[in-house]
Amino acid sequence: MQTVQFISTTPSALVNLIDETVKKRLDEFKKFYQPKEPTKYVTRQYVADEMLHCDISTVHNLTKKGILIKYQCGGRVLYKREEVENAIVKLEK
Secondary structure, eight states: OOOOOOTTOOHHHHHHHHHHHHHHHHHHHHHHOOOOOOOOEEEHHHIIIIISOSOHHHHHHHHHTTSSOEEEETTEEEEEHHHHHHHOOOOOO
């Protein structure tokens, strides 16, 4: 095992140096790794009433055409909120 000698460095200065270095590395790490947000699911009725302002049969037809992707949990049909928002496309003039 090797020994390391610190010349002209006080223990508190060494602790401060290590502390600053660790903080810098953590800040760099935080820039690239943000916490993942949970997927938000919404019902067919919510998509029809609140998001698209249309009839529930329109949501059904969009699903049949493959524009919207449905998910199922038990007997309930759900949609990912982000996917519904991404299905809305900008029209060119």
